[in-house]
Amino acid sequence: MFSSTLEFKNTFLKRLEMQCGKSFSESSSRDHYQTLGSMIREFVSNDWIATNERYLASEGKQVYYLSIEYLLGKLLRQNLINLGVEHTVQVGLQDLGIDLDELEELEADAGLGNGGLGRLAACFLDSLASLNLPGHGHGIRYKHGLFEQKIVDGYQVELPEQWLRSGNVWEIRKADRAVKIPFWGKVEAKMENDRLVFHHQNAETVTAVPHDMPVIGFKSKNVNTLRLWNAEPSPFPIHKDILKYKRETESISEFLYPDDTHDEGKILRLKQQYFLVSASIQSIVRTYRKQHTSLEQFHKHICIHINDTHPVLAIPELMRVLIDEEGYDWDKAWHITKHTISYTNHTTLSEALEKWPIHIFRPLLPRIYMIVEEINERFCQELWEQAPGDWQRIGELAIIADHYVKMAHLAIVGSFSVNGVAKLHTEILKKREMKPFYQLFPEKFNNKTNGIAYRRWLLKANPPLSALITDSIGPSWTYSAEELSQLLKYQNDSSFLEQLLKIKNENKQRLADIILDKTGVVVNTGAIFDVQVKRLHAYKRQLLNVLHIMHLYNRMKEDSNFSTAPRVFIFGAKASPGYYYAKKIIKLINTVAEKINNDPIVGDKMKVIFLENYRVSLAEKIFPASDISEQISTASKEASGTGNMKFMINGALTVGTLDGANIEIRELVGDENIFTFGLTADEVLHYYQHGGYQSREYYHHDYRIKQAVDQLVNGFFPGVQNEFEPIFDSLVEENDQYFVLKDFAAYTDIQGKIGETFMNKNKWQKMSLTNIAHAGYFSSDRTIKEYADEIWGINPL
Structure with a gap:
């Protein structure tokens, strides 16, 4: 449908009438946007299915990237660029009297993130797909994302951000892949067949429904998946206030970072974190089971990466699945878990290293708390055996201490890799902020300097500069950012420098407007x-x-x-x-x-x-x-x-x-x-x-x-x-x-x-x-290659 301008126009007009039930002359810009979006999604569907089948059949390792944030931005033009059909579509739409820029303006920013953490996750997904690497993103489908900011009399005013007001043309809801997430209740332990078995009784259950979005690689047949989980009510418990239960359930995927000044907000944040990891791990295990009869070799085929401390509950949740559902003993489950999980630390700020009050954690997640408590007991026992009587060291390193569960401590103890995101940051972690852990586990710590999806920030954001670069050094830089270094030969070329200045001034005028x-x-x-x-x-x-x-x-x-x-x-x-x-x-x-x-x-x-x-x-x-x-x-x-x-x-x-x-x-x-x-x-x-x-x-x-x-x-x-x-x-x-x-x-x-x-x-x-x-070094392609080779152990498929 994108093979030529004529083919595109014909398909577009037919699709518009079928989808919208109206003639082209009666259609709106919103109709045009929805039609084009659905055409792109259909166009990639064969590659998307083929990619998933390839991953399912592969014996190689795959990575699942868990992040509480994804700052995706607008996807329409980026998808056209990655598919290599932007020019065809732009010309075809022009012939029909439609401005692609205006259609792009209709698309809401997918603001499922706050800042660098969420944008990094989006850049990483882009690079994973572009490098043909088997990588899947998992997050939460926030109804409102980060708030919309208005400035009134100089003050910030927050309004709910309505990115889903007109739906999301890129997603597919997969109700058949939904999973159940338990909160509250009590845990009963019973001896069954000579082993202790744990049953979570009277839990309040929430249904997590996946909405899958295609992640299209740059001029690649690879289409990876970002799976966003939506919280929906399960069949209502008879003893509950139905409206209250529905409201509490839907609030889990309503807002990114609810205010946690009070206990109510803290409970909601912790719910969100467990909701994300439990849904994701249940889904990962279910997919893995399509290929393998047992989870004995799970860590050799799967890496689960936690982006900062928010998804750290993946560690006890994987333990819960392995022990309670798969029947492994503690030592085997712990071996699999700590060889599956890798962790990126994004901060040296102590206030950003999460810790949860026990009085909130234990009743909300009773089985998970039991597992964290056991992890802590065994870890503290190891510390005691290394240095008997050194209570101060045990207190410093303990996962549970001073009435709190310390998430960064759990992340380090329960993972095989801990990385910082710049050379200085990693050195500060090793020498100061996490020094006692570095002394204990020096082999876990490594650096992976961040990078950006440079194609978005040049090809999409700055087409005039991109065109000048291509005219000067050829198109190879769009596949390999290191090629940008060829531009150094123009340092003393006055004509090139004048063109550079002209482009900058044109961009400044656009911003001035x-x-x-x-x-x-x-x-x-x-x-x-x-x-x-x-x-x-x-x-x-x-x-x-x-x-x-x-x-x-x-x-x-x-x-x-x-x-x-x-x-x-x-x-x-x-x-x-x-x-x-x-x-x-x-x-x-x-x-x-x-x-x-x-x-x-x-x-x-x-x-x-x-x-x-x-x-x-x-x-x-x-x-x-x-x-x-x-x-x-x-x-x-x-x-x-x-x-x-x-x-x-x-x-x-x-x-x-x-x-x-x-x-x-x-x-x-x-x-x-x-x-x-x-x-x-x-x-x-x-x-x-x-x-x-x-x-x-x-x-x-x-x-x-x-x-x-x-x-x-x-x-x-x-x-x-x-x-x-x-x-x-x-x-x-x-x-x-x-x-x-x-x-x-x-x-x-x-x-x-x-x-x-x-x-x-x-x-x-x-x-x-x-x-x-010199900016090519900071491509997220380079960063992802380092993660793939040195942490995740994944290869292009």
């Missing part, structure tokens, strides 16, 4: 587009950026002769609904923007823009237009970052601390092609360990800092009394946990250097080209 449409602000496209888009979190230091903007504004107001390169500062970020401090930062950004953008003295020398509802489809417009990529987290806090890689491959230059993958970017491009500043990770960790930092000294001794920080509370911003006192207090009274004031001077200096460098267009374009040429 979006900014005007969304905010009503006209921006200067000749200015530096200085961009910080990511989750709003104190450690990511959007505050440092804002204080520097306030300082620049003060300079402009005080000194009419002050000259600097014009700048457009662009922010995009969502703050978690319960994260009070982060919401204050959003209000501050918008308050600063209102003051600066309406000051005639500043004019077009500086503008501050906050783009609401940051998401994948908006990111695809922002990255190609960016000149500066703000990666300014407190060193040691950002595990890796992947936004830094998307900016880099689109030719933006990084201003960053020596944190996460910024370090590896610097190693690739050289000091002269990146702007680094600030404390190192070792210096930050030394301050945390030994003290010695006094933020008040910086506040009192640097006039620039004192002026900007005082403006938070001295009435400089009219109409926001006391609004920013918590920010002031965090910096001055609470000793500035993330070293914003400590790094302020270095950040201001490097921003001055950026302004000077930008004035030299030729030098800037050379630096930009160098970044693009």
Whole structure:
């Protein structure tokens, strides 16, 4: 149906009439989108079926990737690109008077994620399929995903995100593959046939129904599967309030990350986590049983990868299946389990390493708690045998301690591989955050630096740059990102550099049009587009950026002769609904923007823009237009970052601390092609360990800092009394946990250097080209090959 423009048009028109029950002249754009989507899904169905049959018949190993988040974005154009039919479809639709861009706008972002964790999972699925690797994704089909963000009077307001309002054309509901998930109830132990058998009595059962989506590889016959589980009521228990049970059941797959300030929210989050892993493992085992009579060799054919701590209950759930349903003894079940599970850690932040109160865990998941308790007892016994009497070490390493179940501890003990996501991050895990575990299990720890689905971030997000690259070095880079290094031969080619600049300016104009449409602000496209888009979190230091903007504004107001390169500062970020401090930062950004953008003295020398509802489809417009990529987290806090890689491959230059993958970017491009500043990770960790930092000294001794920080509370911003006192207090009274004031001077200096460098267009374009040429290393294809070879043991099929 996509073999030629004519064939496509004929099929499209026939399908439209059959599917929508109306003539083409009466049809709507929504009808056109639904028709095209169903055509694509049907087109790949043969390959999808063939891929699954190939996997079923294979004796090789397969990986199942479990993640609480998948930030998929829009799939229509990406699927057309991967199938190699984008041009045919675009021309065919044009002939019918239909704009493909407009159809794409109708598609909702599949926002089943919050930030880097979920986008990484989506990139990994893309690479698994493109490399013909047997890899399956499992997640939750959230009805609302992450909230939709509105900015009202400068404040973040959260609205339910309605991505399923018009259905999801890519999914197939498979009710026949549904499984049952038990919560609450009691566990009874009985001796049967000389072995202890456990029965989960009076459980409240939820049905998990899979919705499968095809994951289409780039110009490959391979079509992998993302299976998203939806929570539906089971036959109603007679003794339950039916409406209450229905509401509680459906809430499991309603929202991503419900507020867990209170026990009710904690119960719901823990329910979500067990719902995901129990449904997934039951499904995996059922599929495995189609080939194998027993699970004796399960770990030799299956790897289950847990993306951060959210799916760690896969460990006790697999134990439950092996012991209670398959009849294995503890030692055999434990051997299979810990050789099946691998774990990626994504953070060094202690608050992000999940732990669950026993008073919630034990009644909600009684059988799972028994298994975790047994794992803990046996592990602590091993520690005792290694060092009798060392209670402190046992307390530090125990899985259950101080009335909590510690999920990261369970993940490490119950897996065969633990990896960090950048060289620095992995070293911090080994030497500091997880040092006692590294000493115990050194063979488990390894690094896998993150990567991005670079085809999406170039071919889809930046077609003009992609075309220039292909014209210059040929199309092989679309299969092998390392080929981008061939661009280095154009470093001194003035014609190429001019084309690069022209493309950047066109992309900036496109973004400027979006900014005007969304905010009503006209921006200067000749200015530096200085961009910080990511989750709003104190450690990511959007505050440092804002204080520097306030300082620049003060300079402009005080000194009419002050000259600097014009700048457009662009922010995009969502703050978690319960994260009070982060919401204050959003209000501050918008308050600063209102003051600066309406000051005639500043004019077009500086503008501050906050783009609401940051998401994948908006990111695809922002990255190609960016000149500066703000990666300014407190060193040691950002595990890796992947936004830094998307900016880099689109030719933006990084201003960053020596944190996460910024370090590896610097190693690739050289000091002269990146702007680094600030404390190192070792210096930050030394301050945390030994003290010695006094933020008040910086506040009192640097006039620039004192002026900007005082403006938070001295009435400089009219109409926001006391609004920013918590920010002031965090910096001055609470000793500035993330070293914003400590790094302020270095950040201001490097921003001055950026302004000077930008004035030299030729030098800037050379630096930009160098970044693009070295960005191939950060392809998720490379990352996935490393996972496949060094952790999962899977091979292309």
